[in-house]
Amino acid sequence: xxxxxxxxxxxxxxxxxxxxxxxxxxxxxxxxxxxxxxxxxxxxxxxxxxxxxxxxxxxxxxxxxxxxxxxxxxxxxxxxxxxxxxxxxxxxxxxxxxxxxxxxxxxxxxxxxxxxxxxxx
Numbered sequence: 001x002x003x004x005x006x007x008x009x010x011x012x013x014x015x016x017x018x019x020x021x022x023x024x025x026x027x028x029x030x031x032x033x034x035x036x037x038x039x040x041x042x043x044x045x046x047x048x049x050x051x052x053x054x055x056x057x058x059x060x061x062x063x064x065x066x067x068x069x070x071x072x073x074x075x076x077x078x079x080x081x082x083x084x085x086x087x088x089x090x091x092x093x094x095x096x097x098x099x100x101x102x103x104x105x106x107x108x109x110x111x112x113x114x115x116x117x118x119x120x121x
Contacts, residue, residue: 009038021045021066022053031059042067 016033018026021043030041031054042065043050054061069075 006036006038013038013040015040015042017042017044019044021050024053024057024059027054027057027059027061030061030064034060034064040064044069046070 016030016039018030018041020026022045026043027050030043033039033041041061043061044067047066047068050061050066072078
């Protein structure tokens with residue numbers, strides 16, 4: 001059963017996103033996936049902190065994409081799109097508060113990548 005899964009993963013390489021990029025368990029998993037050639041990994045978190053945690057644990061993350069929601073260049077576009085999509089569901093008061101709420105939501109790692117992928121930014 002696992003042999004079939006491994007064969008399928010190697011045949012059609014996919015990418016997995018880890019939202020807790022600084023966690024040693026995540027770094028170990030990403031490093032193993034890379035070593036075994038099973039999947040590409042994207043790590044979400046502070047770039048320097050992710051690299052430091054990987055170095056501390058001896059995990060090879062060379063070449064992996066690291067995305068930091070705090071410095072993501074398309075953040076304003078993500079917030080604007082999220083506000084636009086929510087407008088029909090909100091009162092006028094909510095529309096004034098929503099950009100700040102959306103920005104705080106988007107900066108949360110778990111939501112950041114789900115929203116980023118949904119908007120294809």
